[in-house]
Structures are given as structure tokens and as C-alpha cells.
Amino acid sequence: xxxxxxxxxxxxxxxxxxxxxxxxxxxxxxxxxxxxxxxxxxxxxxxxxxxxxxxxxxxxxxxxxxxxxxxxxxxxxxxxxxxxxxxxxxxxxxxxxxxxxxxxxxxxxxxxx
Numbered sequence: 001x002x003x004x005x006x007x008x009x010x011x012x013x014x015x016x017x018x019x020x021x022x023x024x025x026x027x028x029x030x031x032x033x034x035x036x037x038x039x040x041x042x043x044x045x046x047x048x049x050x051x052x053x054x055x056x057x058x059x060x061x062x063x064x065x066x067x068x069x070x071x072x073x074x075x076x077x078x079x080x081x082x083x084x085x086x087x088x089x090x091x092x093x094x095x096x097x098x099x100x101x102x103x104x105x106x107x108x109x110x111x112x113x
Contacts, residue, residue, distance in 0.1 A: 015067040
């Protein structure tokens with residue numbers, strides 16, 4: 001279990017990972033020195049957690065958190081993508097990108113009309 005938690009903590013975007021029992025005692029931690037202590041996360045953070053169940057009984061919890069830098073980067077990428085797509089759609093529907101849309105030059109007929 002310790003190897004799995006440490007591997008999870010090394011994954012891109014993961015800030016911390018640990019497994020605690022029902023009383024909050026650390027069973028496995030990305031920092032081995034914290035094993036056996038009562039789990040206390042950093043102040044002001046919102047961890048993700050997943051119940052660990054065996055034979056329909058919860059025996060512990062996997063707690064992990066993503067790094068704020070990774071979350072910010074993902075949000076920025078999403079914002080840029082949405083802005084780009086919005087601009088492209090505006091350009092297409094405003095008539096600038098479709099052939100034949102927009103202002104058309106009038107063709108003069110040979111008979112002068």
C-alpha cells in the first residue's frame with residue numbers, strides 16, 4: 001500500500017496522497033515519517049477522498065489533493081480553448097469565414113443594367 005500511495009503522490013498534478021483508518025490515523029503516507037500520526041491536512045485546502053471498502057465495510061479513506069499550479073494551468077488552458085472556439089464561431093456566424101457570405105460585389109451585366 002505504501003508503494004502505491006507514493007506512486008500516486010508522484011503522478012503529475014498530485015500534491016499529496018495518504019490512506020487513513022476510520023479514526024483518522026495515517027496508515028500510509030507519501031511522507032513515510034507521517035505514518036502512525038493522526039492526519040491533519042494543510043489549512044484551507046479541500047482534499048479529494050475515496051472510501052476504502054472491504055466486505056461491505058469501510059476500513060479507511062484514500063485522501064489526495066491536486067496541486068494548485070496544475071489546477072490553475074488546466075483552468076487557463078480551458079479558458080484559452082473556450083475563447084478561441086468562441087472567436088471562431090463568432091467569425092463563422094458573422095459572415096466573415098463562409099464563402100459567399102458578407103458583402104458581395106454587384107456584377108454588371110453586359111447590357112448595362
